Amino acid sequence: MVYRTQLSGSNASAAEILGSSIIFGPLGGVVSMVLFAYIYGRLGKRAGGKSTRNQVIHVLAYGGTPVAASLALWIFTALLVGEPALIERPGVEIDGFVAFMLRAQFVSYMLLLLWSVVLQVMGFSEILGLTTRKAFGVWVLGQLLALLLTLFLSILIGIFFPGLAPTTP
Numbered sequence: 001m002v003y004r005t006q007l008s009g010s011n012a013s014a015a016e017i018l019g020s021s022i023i024f025g026p027l028g029g030v031v032s033m034v035l036f037a038y039i040y041g042r043l044g045k046r047a048g049g050k051s052t053r054n055q056v057i058h059v060l061a062y063g064g065t066p067v068a069a070s071l072a073l074w075i076f077t078a079l080l081v082g083e084p085a086l087i088e089r090p091g092v093e094i095d096g097f098v099a100f101m102l103r104a105q106f107v108s109y110m111l112l113l114l115w116s117v118v119l120q121v122m123g124f125s126e127i128l129g130l131t132t133r134k135a136f137g138v139w140v141l142g143q144l145l146a147l148l149l150t151l152f153l154s155i156l157i158g159i160f161f162p163g164l165a166p167t168t169p
Helices: 015-045 053-063 065-081 096-128 132-162
Strands: none
Touching: 015 053, 015 096, 053 065, 053 096, 053 132, 065 132, 096 132
16 A cells, blocks of 8 residues: 655655545445544434444544545645655755745644644534533543554454565665
8 A cells, every 4th residue: 555655765656646546445435434523423322322333423524524625735736846745754855846835835724633633622612512522521531532443443454464564664
């Protein structure tokens, strides 16, 4: 699997990175949406909230819109500056414009990610009928549970399918 950025020693081309993103991106998005909907639905009910799975999916989808916009900004940056946008650590010899574009893209990604968190927490507060503080606690706990579940799943995949996961250099 090839991700948005690659290690500098990687031999993946820009076409492979974009192709892999087009293939695995939607699949990963749907799987994570279902996983998070289940987690947040259960946590919300335990916190005293009342919501349906469709409401939780709606909040997650609406809250994920800024992150999707950051993908569009990344594609625009990759088309504008080329290979330095696709590798994890561009060399020190990149020119000022490319460095500025990469930093601007990173800052915009972070701001859009923060806005996504705000939208999700406010949405959970609304559909679950919880205070914002309690909804933020539900959001953080859901993120931690998803992280642990993903870690456990990646360990199981590594054990049962040893050649499937890519190795790092």
